[in-house]
Amino acid sequence: MLADLRDTAPLVQCITNVVVSNFTANVLLALGASPAMVDIPGEARQFAPVASGLLVNLGTPTGSQRDAMLEASEAAADAGTPWVLDPVAVGFLSIRTGTAKLLVTRRPTIIRGNASEIIALAGAGEGGRGVDSLDEPAAALEAARLLASLHGSVVAVSGAVDAIVAPGDxxxxxxxxxxxxxxxxxxxxxxGAVMAAFAALTPDALLAATAATGIYTQAAESAAATAAGPGTFAPLFLDALAAITPDDVVRGLNLSAGA
Amino acid sequence: MLADLRDTAPLVQCITNVVVSNFTANVLLALGASPAMVDIPGEARQFAPVASGLLVNLGTPTGSQRDAMLEASEAAADAGTPWVLDPVAVGFLSIRTGTAKLLVTRRPTIIRGNASEIIALAGAGEGGRGVDSLDEPAAALEAARLLASLHGSVVAVSGAVDAIVAPGDxxxxxxxxxxxxxxxxxxxxxxGAVMAAFAALTPDALLAATAATGIYTQAAESAAATAAGPGTFAPLFLDALAAITPDDVVRGLNLSAGA
Amino acid sequence: MLADLRDTAPLVQCITNVVVSNFTANVLLALGASPAMVDIPGEARQFAPVASGLLVNLGTPTGSQRDAMLEASEAAADAGTPWVLDPVAVGFLSIRTGTAKLLVTRRPTIIRGNASEIIALAGAGEGGRGVDSLDEPAAALEAARLLASLHGSVVAVSGAVDAIVAPGDxxxxxxxxxxxxxxxxxxxxxxGAVMAAFAALTPDALLAATAATGIYTQAAESAAATAAGPGTFAPLFLDALAAITPDDVVRGLNLSAGA
Structure with missing residues (x-):
């Protein structure tokens, strides 16, 4: 799938938070995808049908962005554009939580979050403090299964071990x-943006989320091996995303499947 | 002109997209110019007359930014502040395209874009997919000439070879x-921001756009020589912008003039 | 205090400008604090009472952010959350200056700015050109003392030598x-964000501002020793913030106290 991504350069529409928009675009470019940060009302609706994939990330949801998220997710669903929902810091914060609960009913292809966020989105917890997760990935598995079966989404829970849950368990x-x-x-x-890029390549959302996670985390491992700290890690990670080969991915993947 | 820029540190007002605002400010700082990201309505109008140059970039044009662009370009034109229009991703996306078509009538000092954007702004094409260019620089030359003669602007078309067109061909x-x-x-x-900085130093906009392009692309070449990928390239490029000398520029410049 | 910060990972709510939001979050993460960029109206008010500290930075103050600043600073004051005001580029620019003059009456724990900004906030000058300071730190000392005594704030004036003024002189x-x-x-x-993190650890705001400044500037010195320019400096600085020890800080601190 990595070779496929580099051959086709899927166009990923990102409606994401201002803190990470630069890093997100650079991650997509390094990997070989094509970012398009089209996030204003009017244009968001217009672009989603022509995008290969869509990311909706709730990190800094201004009123203008919330409108853009609602129209883009609707247009994506209508046009069959796969889309990823990242419910950043939902739970305690009421505005984004309301928006996320509405968005999730539109059946995102993939939902990606940490344990606290997945639990909160499923209605079972108060969420973490800001973007940190206070809950164990294991405790989030039940919430992920609930979301997957309710909305037909693949649900990816990040943590020391990432768990990716498909409808059907x-x-x-x-x-x-x-x-x-x-x-x-x-x-x-x-x-989340990388998952949207891979979801453009296959209708199998479990495969897309798993491929994205495997490639992304292995590039990170490779960068961590030479980084002297979090500052030098970031550029080395982008280099690793550009350099990683399908063989590297197969060789290093630490994956287990279960129910 | 590079020595002049470092002596005078022109103050460049940037109304630009959220994805690249950090990188843009760091490019200006590395080179020796002074960035001022003044992009809210009310302040944008107030600042343009005291700025040395102005950049208007349509990458993520929220309603608030569009208002700021319109008032700043008007104030810049009235005050004689040179300004650069970067019509990011115009063509298919209707809101930014409307704004760009209005802005261009205010006779920007320099228009900078890729081939698809220049063709779309001239009304001759549908533009690219997002920020990528699908058209050849050669095909954009006619569009650039049209824009240059209509609006009295210098038009810079980026590509593997950058083409810079002046009114009069x-x-x-x-x-x-x-x-x-x-x-x-x-x-x-x-x-685009670097072009605005150089346009502050000379009334010859063709010279300003050419100097900006020559210095910028040569610093990039120098960084590419030691970068291991796109991640490490970015900080090395900033270092190169800070280190490049007028002698380096003259020695390495690969320039041709024609009609 | 550095060990304390890393043990407790204070949650710092940042309402800051789009240009630096990524760098600010990475600085907090590198140091060991926890950033939360909660800056929309409605959520800003909700979050300030549970945050460990709050930063209000006026760099790109959209209407939405100005509303968020006003409600968050009020909620922080009511809840006893320490907060830092950074009046970026106040003076000439009228909208942010009006907002800053209102915010300062809510008695920020710490006010942080360059000499021009502190002078302008005290009503004694026109401010600098954009974010640059044109005034000497010494000339700002009187303005800092005025602000400190009027509002009960600690006032930190950045410059080649940083001066930190407490109420009582x-x-x-x-x-x-x-x-x-x-x-x-x-x-x-x-x-400014680092000051908010340290203000969460002690009611002594003079100590917090001093510790933040000492640790931050020494990590910067350490990074500068190996950086080849401003581009490579930034990641090395983040590495240094992650690596610096309390012993390093005590050993390198170049501090003097006076009246």
Whole structure:
């Protein structure tokens, strides 16, 4: 799928937060996809049908962006554009939580979040403090299964081990990665954009989310091996995303499947 | 002109997209100019007359930014502040295209874009997909000439070879650069800000656009020589912008003039 | 205090400008604090009472952000959340200046700015051109004392030597740092966020501002020792913030106290 992505350069529309928009675009470019940060009302609706994939990330949801999210997700659903919902910091914060609960009813292709966010989106918890997760990935599995069966979405729960849950209860776990991804802002958010890029390549959303996670976390491992800290890690990670080969991915993947 | 820029540190007002605002400010600082991201209505109008140059970039044009662009370009024109229009992704996207078509009638000092954007702004095409260009620089030359003669602007078309067209049909081509500039978000957008900085130093807009392009692309070449990928390229490029000397520029410039 | 910060990871709500939001979040993460960029009306008010500290930075103050600043600062004051005001580029620009003059009456825990900004906020000058300071730190000391006594705030004036003024006229000067901090956008803005993180650890705001300044500027010195320019400086600075130890800080601190 990585060769396929580089051949086709899927066009990923990103409606994402201002903190990570630059990093997200650079992650997509490094990997070989094509970012399009089209996030204003009017244009968001117009673009979603021609995009290869769409990311909706709730990190800094201004009124203008919330309008753009609602119209883009609707247009994506109508046009069959796969889309990813990242419910950043939902739970305690009421405005984004309301928006996320509306968006999720539009059956995102993939939902991506940390344990606290997935639990809160499923209505089972208060969420974390800001973007940090206070809940264990294991505790989030039940919430992920609920969301997957209610909305037909694949649900990816990030953590030391990432768990990816499909409707019907298949679970894939990816144990690659590095704690440095949590020391760079956007480490999780940009993965959502990569999932949208892979979802453009296959109708199998479980495969798309797993491929995205495996490639992303292994590039991160490779960068962490030479980084001296979180500052030098970020550019080395982008280099690794550009350099990683399908063979590297197969060789290093630490994956297990279960129920 | 580079020595002049470092002596005078022109103050460049940037109304630009959220994805590249950080990189753009760092490019200006590295080179020796002084960025001022004054982009809210009310202040944008107030600042343009005291700025040395103005950049208007349509990458993520919220309603608030569109108002700021309209008032700043008007105030710049009235005060004689040189300004650069970068019509990012115009063509298919209707809101920014309408804004760009209005802005261009205010006779920007320089218009900077890729081939698809220049063709779309001239009314001759549908534009690219997002920020990518699908048209050849050669095909954009006619559109650039049309814009230059209609609006009295210098028109810079980016590509593997950059073409800079003046009213009256002089064309300068700069063949410096590196594909890595297209693997970092803002590689083109930040060049628009650098053009605004150089336009502050001379009334000859063709000279300003050419100097900006030559210095920018040669710093990029120098960074590419040691970068291991797009991630490490970006900080090395900023270092190169800070380190490049007028002698370096003259020595490395790959320039041709024609009609 | 550095060990304390890393143990407790204070949650710093940042309402800051789009240009530096990524760098600011990465500075907090590198140091060991936890950033939360909650800056929309409705959520800003809701979050301030649960945040450990709050930063209000006026760099790109859209209407939405100005509303968020006003409600968050009120909620922080009511809840006892310490907060930092960074009056970026106030003076000439009328909208942010009006907002800053209203915000300062709510008695920020710490006010942080360059000499021009502090003078303008005190009503004694026209401010600088954009974010640059044209006034000497010494000339700003009187303005800082006025603000400190009027509003009960600690006032930190950045410059080659940083001066930190407490109500009652104690002054601490920190002579650490590097000019490279002025060649990276957000070099000052991110320090405001670090001050908010330290203000969460102690009710002594003079101590908090001094600790933040000392640690921040020494990490910068350490990064400058190996950086080849402003581009490579930024990631090395983040690495240094993650690596610096309490012993390093005590050993390198160039501090003097006076009146």
């Amino acid at each position: 298949a679970v894939i776990r990816v144990a690659n990665g590095t704690p440095l991804l949590t020391r760079v802002t956007g480490g999780g958010c940009a993965l | 002089a064309v300068i081509r700069v063949a410096n650069g590196t594909p890595l500039l297209t693997r970092v978000t803002g590689g083109g957008c930040a060049l | 104690a002054v601490i000067r920190v002579a650490n740092g590097t000019p490279l901090l002025t060649r990276v956008t957000g070099g000052g803005c991110a320090l």
